[in-house]
Amino acid sequence: MASIEIANVRKDFGAVPVLKGVDLSIASGEFAVLVGPSGCGKSTLLRLIAGLEDASSGDVHIDGRRVNDLPPRDRDIAMVFQSYALYPHMNVRDNMAYSLKLKRTPAARIAEAVGGAAAKLGLEALAGRKPRELSGGQRQRVAMGRAIVRNPKAFLFDEPLSNLDARMREQMRFEIRKLHRDLGATSVYVTHDQIEAMTMADRIVAMNAGIIQQVGTPLELYDDPANMFVAGFIGSPAMNFLDARARRGEHGIAITVGGTAFCTLPQSLSLPEDGHVKIGIRPERIRIGASGGEGVDAAVDMVETTGAASVAHLDLAGQPLKVFTTERLQFAQGQRVPLAFDTGHVCLFDGASGDRLR
Amino acid sequence: MLEPYLYSAPALLLITVTTLVPIVIGISYAFRSVMLLDPTSGGFVGLDNFRDLMNDASFWNALRNTVTWTASCVAFQFVFGLILALMLNRPFPGRSIIQPIVFLPWAIPTFLIGMNWSWLLNPAIGPLPHWAYALGLMSTPGNILSDPDYALLGPVIAGIWWGMPFFAITLLAALQSIPREIYEAAEIDGASSFERFRSITLPFLAPTMVVTVMLRTIWVANSPELIVVMTKGGPADASQIVASYVFTQAYQGLNFGYASAIATALVVLLLIYALLLLSIRQMMLRAR
Amino acid sequence: MRGSLRSRTIKWTLHYAVLLIYVVAALFPLYWLVKVSITPNDILYKQGTDLLPSRFSLEHYATVVGKSDFLLFFRNSIIVSGVTAIASTLLATASGYAFSRFVFRGKFWIVGLMLVTQMFPLVIVITPIFSIFGVLGLTNSLTGLIIIYTAFNIPFATFLMQSFFDGIPKELEEAAMIDGATRFKALVQIVAPLTLPGIVATVGFCFTGAWGEILFALLLNSSASTSTFPVGLLLYSTRATVEFGPMMAAGVLALLPVCVFFFLIQRYLVQGLTAGAVKG
Numbered sequence: 001m002a003s004i005e006i007a008n009v010r011k012d013f014g015a016v017p018v019l020k021g022v023d024l025s026i027a028s029g030e031f032a033v034l035v036g037p038s039g040c041g042k043s044t045l046l047r048l049i050a051g052l053e054d055a056s057s058g059d060v061h062i063d064g065r066r067v068n069d070l071p072p073r074d075r076d077i078a079m080v081f082q083s084y085a086l087y088p089h090m091n092v093r094d095n096m097a098y099s100l101k102l103k104r105t106p107a108a109r110i111a112e113a114v115g116g117a118a119a120k121l122g123l124e125a126l127a128g129r130k131p132r133e134l135s136g137g138q139r140q141r142v143a144m145g146r147a148i149v150r151n152p153k154a155f156l157f158d159e160p161l162s163n164l165d166a167r168m169r170e171q172m173r174f175e176i177r178k179l180h181r182d183l184g185a186t187s188v189y190v191t192h193d194q195i196e197a198m199t200m201a202d203r204i205v206a207m208n209a210g211i212i213q214q215v216g217t218p219l220e221l222y223d224d225p226a227n228m229f230v231a232g233f234i235g236s237p238a239m240n241f242l243d244a245r246a247r248r249g250e251h252g253i254a255i256t257v258g259g260t261a262f263c264t265l266p267q268s269l270s271l272p273e274d275g276h277v278k279i280g281i282r283p284e285r286i287r288i289g290a291s292g293g294e295g296v297d298a299a300v301d302m303v304e305t306t307g308a309a310s311v312a313h314l315d316l317a318g319q320p321l322k323v324f325t326t327e328r329l330q331f332a333q334g335q336r337v338p339l340a341f342d343t344g345h346v347c348l349f350d351g352a353s354g355d356r357l358r
Numbered sequence: 359m360l361e362p363y364l365y366s367a368p369a370l371l372l373i374t375v376t377t378l379v380p381i382v383i384g385i386s387y388a389f390r391s392v393m394l395l396d397p398t399s400g401g402f403v404g405l406d407n408f409r410d411l412m413n414d415a416s417f418w419n420a421l422r423n424t425v426t427w428t429a430s431c432v433a434f435q436f437v438f439g440l441i442l443a444l445m446l447n448r449p450f451p452g453r454s455i456i457q458p459i460v461f462l463p464w465a466i467p468t469f470l471i472g473m474n475w476s477w478l479l480n481p482a483i484g485p486l487p488h489w490a491y492a493l494g495l496m497s498t499p500g501n502i503l504s505d506p507d508y509a510l511l512g513p514v515i516a517g518i519w520w521g522m523p524f525f526a527i528t529l530l531a532a533l534q535s536i537p538r539e540i541y542e543a544a545e546i547d548g549a550s551s552f553e554r555f556r557s558i559t560l561p562f563l564a565p566t567m568v569v570t571v572m573l574r575t576i577w578v579a580n581s582p583e584l585i586v587v588m589t590k591g592g593p594a595d596a597s598q599i600v601a602s603y604v605f606t607q608a609y610q611g612l613n614f615g616y617a618s619a620i621a622t623a624l625v626v627l628l629l630i631y632a633l634l635l636l637s638i639r640q641m642m643l644r645a646r
Numbered sequence: 647m648r649g650s651l652r653s654r655t656i657k658w659t660l661h662y663a664v665l666l667i668y669v670v671a672a673l674f675p676l677y678w679l680v681k682v683s684i685t686p687n688d689i690l691y692k693q694g695t696d697l698l699p700s701r702f703s704l705e706h707y708a709t710v711v712g713k714s715d716f717l718l719f720f721r722n723s724i725i726v727s728g729v730t731a732i733a734s735t736l737l738a739t740a741s742g743y744a745f746s747r748f749v750f751r752g753k754f755w756i757v758g759l760m761l762v763t764q765m766f767p768l769v770i771v772i773t774p775i776f777s778i779f780g781v782l783g784l785t786n787s788l789t790g791l792i793i794i795y796t797a798f799n800i801p802f803a804t805f806l807m808q809s810f811f812d813g814i815p816k817e818l819e820e821a822a823m824i825d826g827a828t829r830f831k832a833l834v835q836i837v838a839p840l841t842l843p844g845i846v847a848t849v850g851f852c853f854t855g856a857w858g859e860i861l862f863a864l865l866l867n868s869s870a871s872t873s874t875f876p877v878g879l880l881l882y883s884t885r886a887t888v889e890f891g892p893m894m895a896a897g898v899l900a901l902l903p904v905c906v907f908f909f910l911i912q913r914y915l916v917q918g919l920t921a922g923a924v925k926g
Contacts, residue, residue, distance in 0.1 A: 050820075072820070075824075078824065082817075085820065086821075087821075087822070087836055088818075089840060099825035102831075146825070359748070359750060361829060362753070366740065366745070370741070372800060373759070373760065376771075377763045377766075378759070378763070380771040380774035381766060381770055381771055384774045387774065441664070445664060445665055458909070461915060462908065465908040466901065467857055467858025468858050469879070470901065473883060473893075473897060474675050474676075478678055483691075483890045485678070485695040488695045489695075586861065587880060601769050604767075604770070605865075608769075609864065614776075618774075621772075624767050624769070628767065
């Protein structure tokens with residue numbers, strides 16, 4: 001178990017900057033999830049920790065030791081790849097034993113470690129099989145097994161679940177989490193799937209365009225996003241954003257959407273010069289039909305239902321707005337409905353930069 | 359990072375020593391008088407070798423023959439190869455047996471192809487002259503390899519036989535990379551099989567065709583083996599091409615300086631050809 | 647489905663008829679070689695153009711094996727081609743791996759250099775190599791041929807090996823390197839076993855190439871003791887009294903290793919030809 005420190009790391013591929021100065025510290029035993037859209041630099045950051053890429057500048061420390069110049073084999077980390085990268089010509093047992101064999105571990109110790117890992121992952125019956133004879137989920141487990149037999153300082157996961165179907169993904173999510181609870185090893189997990197980030201992370205590191213946007217617990221990012229990127233990336237259905245005008249009045253900040261009064265926010269918030277803002281509100285924070293709100297109404301465009309829940313697509317002064325509810329909704333197209341929400345759930349963003357206004 | 363250099367160094371070193379350096383030396387020979395059996399030779403003679411070359415009727419003859427040899431070899435290899443590739447493109451019973459058989463000539467060593475065809479063309483042992491005579495193509499069953507008017511035809515036939523599978527294999531690979539759905543879509547749109555060939559197959563194959571024909575031309579022009587084996591350029595230089603002229607000059611004449619001058623001329627001609635092709639390609643790309 | 651039964655029948659008949667021409671054209675010269683090689687001497691010229699001789703005999707093979715230098719030539723060729731194939735495959739494996747896995751300064755020029763040497767008319771190096779090898783004592787030696795053949799095979803073999811390595815996911819070595827292997831160990835223990843069919847094919851291509859080379863063999867090795875099979879056969883054919891029977895029997899023998907390797911590399915023809923688009 002070890003902590004991981006990343007200090008002002010930059011990485012350029014030729015003239016293209018991929019990481020533009022990243023600082024991050026991951027505590028010993030923590031399960032950190034790097035999340036962001038493809039190309040945001042999250043995988044590159046993981047590969048830098050693994051030693052598969054060299055940083056253009058900045059330092060990487062594992063367990064207090066600067067590892068910039070150490071090859072991967074000397075960093076004592078394990079990695080689970082998106083493609084699993086199982087050695088096709090070795091059976092399950094040999095795949096898991098390979099790292100220990102390289103370390104010249106005595107055969108008895110290897111057998112014990114591999115047996116233990118196989119038992120933990122339910123792979124005992126498959127020990128003699130080649131990777132091509134396994135299902136996707138089984139391969140995933142072998143890749144996990146290969147990582148845990150080593151008892152490394154840290155686990156690195158590079159989108160390990162993206163090649164699985166939805167049901168398998170849900171199950172493995174749960175199992176990886178349980179495994180982490182048992183082993184307590186420092187883990188860095190890369191994914192583009194915000195649900196994986198929300199459900200698995202102790203802390204989420206949200207990245208975009210080579211820059212860390214926000215670091216925090218899943219609920220911190222959900223409830224208190226630092227900018228529009230994080231607000232829009234975390235949560236499904238995604239947060240509603242509306243173009244709005246903000247003007248300081250006597251009783252607070254008056255927000256208007258399309259010229260109509262929308263709500264009033266506390267005076268303490270800072271505002272941009274031109275008053276151009278975006279307001280963000282999560283779809284499940286809006287109620288339809290309840291009166292006593294701010295007197296805002298919108299036209300129904302379409303209703304989607306999954307059985308357990310419904311999403312109403314509305315039109316508010318020409319801007320789309322989604323409402324999520326566990327109620328079953330019955331509306332005609334074009335019907336006007338009143339909306340209610342708690343102003344405490346409205347986030348205010350700078351219209352130009354997208355930064356949160358607090 | 360040192361690793362990539364370590365991995366590629368041995369190969370690179372060997373190529374440099376046995377190809378690159380000799381190429382430079384070879385070009386330098388062209389400006390010197392190098393006689394194999396004359397230790398006093400080796401002096402710088404400027405453009406003398408090239409002046410001799412300009413006045414060497416054999417060279418100009420070899421140059422004409424190079425064009426004939428290359429154009430006829432490549433053209434027929436290409437046409438026969440394309441037909442074969444088109445026929446092998448769709449599955450049919452027996453394809454897995456027929457395919458290796460028709461590709462086999464490609465694997466036969468060149469020298470053996472040359473010798474075998476000269477035997478086939480030899481009336482003493484081969485059937486071809488007798489058949490040609492029976493068909494009225496020849497007045498007597500003679501050997502075309504010793505006929506100054508037709509000697510080049512022998513190596514050309516052997517060359518076509520040998521190089522046809524090359525085109526068939528590369529074109530077949532290109533054909534099989536065309537997505538099936540495109541043909542299906544065209545068929546649903548009502549395109550006849552000829553229209554499908556014209557509007558899908560040809561445009562898809564065109565890049566491969568251009569590249570392979572271009573590279574193949576250079577390679578065939580550079581290959582004297584069949585001619586050396588079958589006719590040694592004879593009779594009386596009737597089937598000499600520039601590449602085989604270099605070889606016979608070096609092998610028999612022992613005049614290395616002159617041989618190198620011919621080879622250098624060949625290099626320059628091929629460079630001009632390559633530049634011409636590249637500029638045509640540029641023009642075509644710009645015209646799009 | 648499409649067209650009437652009649653027109654489809656005609657189409658397929660035509661298809662097979664044309665293919666039959668190709669098959670006959672491909673096989674006939676080889677058939678003739680074999681046919682003459684097993685026709686007894688006394689009827690060789692009398693039944694010169696008959697498709698089948700009235701009697702068979704292996705006398706020409708006996709002549710080749712018992713009363714000629716061909717066994718020596720065969721041995722020389724096997725040594726030269728075998729060592730060339732192994733040496734060029736080893737070197738090309740290393741350089742092909744570097745091309746496939748690394749982006750490095752100068753790579754563009756190195757790749758370009760290899761491409762150019764493949765396109766360059768090799769006749770230009772005939773004279774300098776003869777001079778250099780003469781000084782180094784590498785003429786009339788099998789080593790000289792091995793060196794030159796290995797060098798000529800490397801560019802093509804490198805591109806071929808690169809294409810095989812490109813087909814092996816990079817993550818496998820990365821996983822091995824994280825598991826504690828050096829890159830070289832990962833190459834040997836993980837990547838090489840997976841590339842084995844490709845390595846064998848490369849050996850096959852290089853062997854075939856070296857087996858048939860005649861220009862340098864003819865020029866560099868004029869003594870009988872170091873002649874390769876092609877040289878031996880060619881010089882045999884230019885003797886005053888030409889014996890076609892033994893010569894063609896020798897030709898059939900020259901064909902044997904090539905046929906073996908052809909079926910070995912058959913699956914990789916496309917890959918081989920695209921890797922060395924200029925190499926015949």
